[in-house]
Amino acid sequence: MRNRRGGFNLVEALLSFALFLLVLSLIVQGVSQLSRISKYFDAKSQVFAQATSLLSRISTDLREANSVSSPALGDPATYAMLELKKIEPSRWPGYYPATPPTPWEPRDPALQEQVTYTLAGDRLECQRVAATSQLETVATGVQGFTVRRVRELCIEVRLSFLVNERLTVFTRLVWLPQLVERTHP
Numbered sequence: 001m002r003n004r005r006g007g008f009n010l011v012e013a014l015l016s017f018a019l020f021l022l023v024l025s026l027i028v029q030g031v032s033q034l035s036r037i038s039k040y041f042d043a044k045s046q047v048f049a050q051a052t053s054l055l056s057r058i059s060t061d062l063r064e065a066n067s068v069s070s071p072a073l074g075d076p077a078t079y080a081m082l083e084l085k086k087i088e089p090s091r092w093p094g095y096y097p098a099t100p101p102t103p104w105e106p107r108d109p110a111l112q113e114q115v116t117y118t119l120a121g122d123r124l125e126c127q128r129v130a131a132t133s134q135l136e137t138v139a140t141g142v143q144g145f146t147v148r149r150v151r152e153l154c155i156e157v158r159l160s161f162l163v164n165e166r167l168t169v170f171t172r173l174v175w176l177p178q179l180v181e182r183t184h185p
Contacts, residue, residue: 040163040164043163044163044168047141047161050139050141051170054124055157055170058172058174059157059174061086064086064087065084065085066086066087066112068176069085070147071149071155073149073152075149077148078146079146079147080147081117081118081147083114083116083117084115085112085113085114086112087113113128113130114129115127116129117138119144119145122142123139123140124159139159141161142160143161143162145160146158153175154175155173155174157171157174158170158171
């Protein structure tokens with residue numbers, strides 16, 4: 001009978017090292033996939049938050065509008081621009097006349113501001129024209145922006161973003177107030 005020693009021989013050491021490397025590579029691969037998935041969902045949640053706030057802003061502007069000129073009433077075409085007129089929010093607290101006999105027209109051009117949303121490259125811009133004109137970039141990374149009238153009092157707003165080489169589209173139907181032309185805010 002042979003005497004057995006208590007250590008590893010070279011073949012056993014190589015096999016155990018190969019097994020260790022295999023397990024380690026599986027762990028590294030799993031962590032890298034988890035990291036990739038985490039980055040994808042982080043980017044997607046950021047785009048979702050941006051799209052939600054942007055759609056809320058556009059919806060608020062549409063609901064406060066006295067008139068929507070693009071897309072026009074009765075026009076079923078799809079446009080890459082939203083154009084509306086509304087009363088400047090700074091004029092809301094005192095928009096009623098001081099004395100009853102004073103004539104007041106809420107669609108008076110002095111009280112109106114024109115709001116236009118357009119897509120310039122990958123930036124969605126909002127231009128507000130009242131006493132002064134200001135152009136503001138409201139979102140970046142936007143791949144598409146379209147609006148269309150679904151019904152007389154309903155406008156569909158559609159935004160699309162590119163998230164990790166996948167196009168993600170967000171749509172919101174905005175129901176306008178019952179009056180097509182509002183007379184007060």
